[in-house]
Amino acid sequence: MAQMNGKTAVVTGASSGIGRAIAQRFADDGARVYLTGRRLAELESAAKEIGPNAVAVQADVSKVEDLDRLFDVIRADGRVLDTVVANAGLGALSRLEDATEEQFAHTFNVNVLGTLMTVQKALPLLAPTATVILLSSSTTSLGSEGMGLYAASKAAIRSLGRTFAAELAPRGVRVNVITPGPVETPGIAGLAANLGQDTEQFHKLLASELPLKRMGRPEEIAAMAAFLASEESSFATGAEFSVDGGQVQV
Structure with missing residues (x-):
């Protein structure tokens, strides 16, 4: 497909997994894709495999200076952004009785603050009909033991998606949330x-x-991202799209 020919996208947390698959799909669809990740070697390897439409920019989304550098690279290339995918995230098992302030801060700094600052820093570069895609998790609807901090951070992302959609609608920018299952x-x-x-x-x-x-397969989440980045989803904003094999739907 060529539905993203001439478009520019940024995908955070794109070294592996879902982010990597989304970056691959966007590049295959014709977009120039800026990939971010903390691990440089893995990030550069992913960009090389994706092909000439992929640009690797090492960045930790919990560090504002890294995000500034990322968007400075895109700006220096003379690009505006058609799609922003805030995918970078992490989680560790921690039951209530074992949770620490450090675990809370680390999880929320990457998952929530990282998502917030990624979208905020991208604002000056967003095209008039840009799309923003946030990644949540089916754990937000479950009570899985040990997943409290991670699930809470991903629930916050779902909430941010609604607010971002309301605030950016006057600009014509759409914001949606993908909620993968396992x-x-x-x-x-x-x-x-x-x-x-x-x-x-x-x-x-x-x-x-x-x-x-x-x-599920990462490519299946990437297919949903491709739909939300395209004009095929032009009347969807503020919505949550579950891709979870029916985990919390049935």
Whole structure:
């Protein structure tokens, strides 16, 4: 497809997983894509694999100076932004009795403050009909043990999506939220390792709880992102699009 020919996008947390798949899809659809991530080697490898339409810019979204540098690069290239995907996020298992101030601050600084500042810093570069896509999580609708901090941070992102949509509508900018369920990513593999479980068996356990009885693929989340970045979704803003195999829908 070529629905993003001549467009420019930025995808945070694009070194691997869902962010990587979204960046690949946008590039395949013709966009020039700026990828961010904290791990330079992994980020540059992803950009190289995606192809000549990908530009790697090392950045930690919890650091304002990194975001300033990211958007300075885009500005210096003479680009305006058609799509911003605030995907960068993290989470660690922590039950109520074990949660610390440091864990709270780290989770919310990356997931919530990082999302807020990514969109805020992008504002001067947004095209008149730009789209903004935020990434939440199906954990916001569940009571999964140990996931309290992560789920709360992702619930905040859903709330921000509504407010951003209201505030940016006068500019013609649309803002929507994608809420994935269990997806085969390095993050899920890391969670399995933290639980002392084999990744394949952990995938089977998660899949068994879904109506579709399988894990999601990053490419399936990327397909939703491509839809929301296109004119095909031109009357959608402030909405939440669940791509969760029916996890919290059925």
